[in-house]
Amino acid sequence: MIDTGKCETCPAHNAGNLIKLGVNMKDFDFIVALAGNPNTGKSTVFNALTGLKQHTGNWPGKTVARAEGGFIYNKKKYKLVDLPGTYSLLSTSTDEEIARDFILFGQPDVTVIVADATRLERNLNLVLQVLEITDRAVLCLNLVDEALRHQITVDERALARELGIPVVPAAARQGKGIQELLKNINDVATGEYICKPHRISGASKELKKAVDKLQEQVEKEFPELPNPRWVALRLLEGDQKIIDAVTSGDLENITKRKILKEELPALT
Amino acid sequence: MMNERKISARKNILAAANSLRWEVGENFHDALMEDIYKDAAEISAKTVSRLSEKPKFTFDKTLDKLVTSKWTGFPVMFLMLAVVFWITIEGANIPSAMIASFLIDDIHPLLKNIAASINIPLWLGGVLIDGAYLAMAWVISVMLPPMAIFFPLFTLLEDFGYLPRVAFNMDSLYKKAGAHGKQALTMAMGFGCNAAGIISTRVIDSPRERLIAIITNNFSLCNGRWPTQILIATIFIGGAVPAYVAGITSAAAVVAVAVLGIAFSLVVSWSLSKSILKGEASAFSLELPPYRPPRILQTLYTSLIDRTLFVLWRAVVFAVPAGIVIWLVGNIHLGELTIAEHFVNWSNPFGILLGLNGVILLAYIIAIPANEIIIPTILMLTVLTSNLTGGAGAGVMFEADSAEATANILYSGGWTVLTGVCLMLFSLLHNPCSTTIYTIYKETKSIKWTVVSTMLPLIMGFLITFFVAQIWRLIE
Numbered sequence: 190m191i192d193t194g195k196c197e198t199c200p201a202h203n204a205g206n207l208i209k210l211g212v213n214m215k216d217f218d219f220i221v222a223l224a225g226n227p228n229t230g231k232s233t234v235f236n237a238l239t240g241l242k243q244h245t246g247n248w249p250g251k252t253v254a255r256a257e258g259g260f261i262y263n264k265k266k267y268k269l270v271d272l273p274g275t276y277s278l279l280s281t282s283t284d285e286e287i288a289r290d291f292i293l294f295g296q297p298d299v300t301v302i303v304a305d306a307t308r309l310e311r312n313l314n315l316v317l318q319v320l321e322i323t324d325r326a327v328l329c330l331n332l333v334d335e336a337l338r339h340q341i342t343v344d345e346r347a348l349a350r351e352l353g354i355p356v357v358p359a360a361a362r363q364g365k366g367i368q369e370l371l372k373n374i375n376d377v378a379t380g381e382y383i384c385k386p387h388r389i390s391g392a393s394k395e396l397k398k399a400v401d402k403l404q405e406q407v408e409k410e411f412p413e414l415p416n417p418r419w420v421a422l423r424l425l426e427g428d429q430k431i432i433d434a435v436t437s438g439d440l441e442n443i444t445k446r447k448i449l450k451e452e453l454p455a456l457t
Numbered sequence: 458m459m460n461e462r463k464i465s466a467r468k469n470i471l472a473a474a475n476s477l478r479w480e481v482g483e484n485f486h487d488a489l490m491e492d493i494y495k496d497a498a499e500i501s502a503k504t505v506s507r508l509s510e511k512p513k514f515t516f517d518k519t520l521d522k523l524v525t526s527k528w529t530g531f532p533v534m535f536l537m538l539a540v541v542f543w544i545t546i547e548g549a550n551i552p553s554a555m556i557a558s559f560l561i562d563d564i565h566p567l568l569k570n571i572a573a574s575i576n577i578p579l580w581l582g583g584v585l586i587d588g589a590y591l592a593m594a595w596v597i598s599v600m601l602p603p604m605a606i607f608f609p610l611f612t613l614l615e616d617f618g619y620l621p622r623v624a625f626n627m628d629s630l631y632k633k634a635g636a637h638g639k640q641a642l643t644m645a646m647g648f649g650c651n652a653a654g655i656i657s658t659r660v661i662d663s664p665r666e667r668l669i670a671i672i673t674n675n676f677s678l679c680n681g682r683w684p685t686q687i688l689i690a691t692i693f694i695g696g697a698v699p700a701y702v703a704g705i706t707s708a709a710a711v712v713a714v715a716v717l718g719i720a721f722s723l724v725v726s727w728s729l730s731k732s733i734l735k736g737e738a739s740a741f742s743l744e745l746p747p748y749r750p751p752r753i754l755q756t757l758y759t760s761l762i763d764r765t766l767f768v769l770w771r772a773v774v775f776a777v778p779a780g781i782v783i784w785l786v787g788n789i790h791l792g793e794l795t796i797a798e799h800f801v802n803w804s805n806p807f808g809i810l811l812g813l814n815g816v817i818l819l820a821y822i823i824a825i826p827a828n829e830i831i832i833p834t835i836l837m838l839t840v841l842t843s844n845l846t847g848g849a850g851a852g853v854m855f856e857a858d859s860a861e862a863t864a865n866i867l868y869s870g871g872w873t874v875l876t877g878v879c880l881m882l883f884s885l886l887h888n889p890c891s892t893t894i895y896t897i898y899k900e901t902k903s904i905k906w907t908v909v910s911t912m913l914p915l916i917m918g919f920l921i922t923f924f925v926a927q928i929w930r931l932i933e
Contacts, residue, residue, distance in 0.1 A: 228746040277490075279486070279489070279490070282662065283662060307747065309501050309504070309505050310497055310498060310501035310505070311497075313496075313497035313500055313501055314493050314494065314497050316497075317493050317496055317497060318493065335747065335749065340507055340508040341505060341506075341507055341508070342505070342506055342507075342508060343504055343505050343506075344503075344504045344505075344506070345504075347503055347504045348500070348504040351500045351503060351504065352500070362749070362752060387496070387500075389489075389492050389493055389496055390492065390495075390496060395480065395481055395482075396481055396485060396488050396489065396492075399477040399480055399481045402473070402477065403470070403473055403474055403477055406469065406470050406473055407470060409466075410463075410466050410467060410470060421474075422489065424470070424471070424474035425474055425477060425478050425481060425485060426485075426486065427474075427478065432471060432474075435467050435470055435471060436467055436471070438463070438467070
């Protein structure tokens with residue numbers, strides 16, 4: 190019993206893919222990706238979490254090199270990877286490709302999506318796309334102070350219910366919400382909190398039919414895949430990386446990870 | 458081992474994807490985006506509420522109207538630059554003199570006395586104390602105060618959200634020049650440091666436009682050149698007008714040189730995109746971020762640590778060996794004259810043609826590693842070759858106590874307003890420092906483009922100063 194899922198819960202489980210993506214894999218328990226629209230304060234959140242003083246600037250696209258840092262919370266070591274800021278994950282631009290491939294192939298234990306509370310609707314476009322790829326995410330609702338200044342309030346509990354992931358209101362520039370964010374990252378990473386991510390409903394009948402059909406085939410061949418619908422969508426789009434991953438069988442390495450908590454009863 | 462069944466199953470998936478792609482048709486991508494937008498709108502409608510009916514964006518909007526309008530955008534930009542330089546020029550003078558008097562009048566003789574009391578050989582004391590130590594002391598006293606004022610101000614503007622507005626204003630100009638609009642941002646980064654500006658060109662996807670941005674980044678005055686500009690403007694431009702307008706006139710002169718740099722970057726971008734780097738400008742969307750109240754304390758901290766001390770440290774690291782080199786060329790004799798004098802005498806006629814002199818040319822060769830040490834090198838060489846008394850002896854880089862004392866040395870070295878103007882131009886238009894050259898090579902991985910980026914501004918500098926000098930002399 191103990192053996193089942195051992196690979197999936199071992200920290201080194203996904204090391205091969207991550208090394209391919211250029212992440213230094215020395216000595217940590219969980220990997221956390223940081224995604225979000227440009228200029229939502231991702232670098233500020235990164236600095237607040239890691240204690241690093243990476244230069245932040247109030248202009249979009251400031252982060253040109255991917256930054257990596259680490260932190261320890263609750264005796265667990267986390268590696269944090271700051272992805273380029275993007276509005277979407279569907280186009281062919283380099284930035285979006287880096288972010289999309291990292292979340293899919295790198296399989297971070299948690300993806301933290303930083304969203305701008307003053308522009309939530311537009312930011313949600315990216316959030317929904319991330320939730321198609323991964324089911325382990327935390328939304329950091331940043332800039333709530335600024336939203337308040339503009340007379341905007343967001344019901345974070347309703348938002349968490351809608352999205353099926355933890356939502357943490359924050360004002361990272363003032364260091365507000367960072368402790369809560371750490372706790373929620375920890376909860377999702379360790380399986381304390383099990384996400385039930387919102388999936389895009391899909392109005393177009395033809396599209397739905399096509400995706401369903403392809404998804405079924407993908408599921409049959411890669412039964413362990415956590416996001417067959419996303420893979421089906423990308424195949425329809427003609428994403429070369431995904432086509433290659435199907436041909437080479439790399440997709441097999443992307444598996445649903447068993448959650449630690451589920452294993453606990455078996456241990457006793 | 459992959460078995461046959463698997464291979465065929467995978468091929469089937471891809472085949473199915475191909476045929477289904479035809480079925481769903483071309484608008485598949487749009488349909489998907491619509492679905493996403495619809496869900497996002499629904500969720501947002503359920504969770505976001507406005508406290509008042511009328512959103513309070515008025516402050517941001519009014520400000521944006523002012524700083525990005527066709528008519529007021531550029532004047533506001535120039536005005537802000539001028540104010541930043543004026544504060545820097547006015548504020549840096551006194552602390553500069555204080556640091557200089559401490560490091561040079563107090564510490565330097567102390568070190569000399571210690572050296573004498575423990576019988577260090579004269580040449581070693583010269584190399585270490587008169588060369589290396591004084592170079593370092595000079596760089597700290599001339600660079601630390603302006604940087605400690607300029608960088609926090611610049612970072613505050615950046616933090617506030619002004620930089621993207623500059624890019625917004627410049628975007629259409631760069632597009633007309635056949636370059637990428639984001640080049641305006643990389644240019645702004647270059648105002649801090651060209652090496653950093655060149656790294657920041659990674660935000661430009663198209664290799665053609667990125668090369669243009671790299672080649673023209675050197676036209677952004679970097680922090681190593683600001684002190685030179687500010688000092689020379691104070692002495693020669695400020696000195697030529699009545700005292701009560703001297704500060705503002707010097708600031709205006711520095712702004713003029715900075716704006717000239719922007720103009721050159723546009724003109725060169727245009728010529729490159731019409732000649733060796735032909736192509737159309739690609740479109741991009743730039744989101745104007747909201748204005749954010751700058752965090753004063755944090756900005757002070759990061760701009761002091763990340764920029765001021767970082768840049769200062771680099772300057773010191775380069776100044777120490779350069780100081781040694783200066784002391785050596787000023788003290789090693791070949792026949793009657795020192796190496797420095799040989800070179801200065803030989804290159805002087807050429808320098809005069811450019812409105813400069815041999816001293817400046819030699820200084821620019823010694824200072825290839827770092828633009829920051831130009832002024833001390835020039836002062837030392839001037840004293841050395843014009844046999845002035847009052848300097849600290851051959852090969853000693855010394856700090857003149859104030860801008861006035863510096864001015865006296867330069868005037869007695871035969872400098873005129875023309876020399877000052879040409880030096881300001883040459884400081885804008887010459888080869889990038891060695892760090893930047895190395896960064897260009899690392900980013901382009903091409904010797905050809907590295908050479909182009911290095912030589913192009915140098916040749917332009919020679920041409921421009923030559924013509925300015927000739928026309929100036931004709932008018933005079």
